[in-house]
Amino acid sequence: MSTRPLNDDEVLTELNKMVAFIKREALEKAREIKIKADEEFAIEKAKLVKQEQQAV
Secondary structure: OOOOOOOHHHHHHHHHHHHHHHHHHHHHHHHHHHHHHHHHHHHHHHHHHHHHHHHO
């Protein structure tokens, strides 16, 4: 099976596919990081509120 080199349009198409994939992965990772940060913030906030309530 012999493969021929890609022409310019095919290269551009493949590059666009790769860029789209990388962008999707980056957006998903950013979403995961935000969710984790929000969860950690809520936990820390709850701890601080509880500590202050006990101090009163």
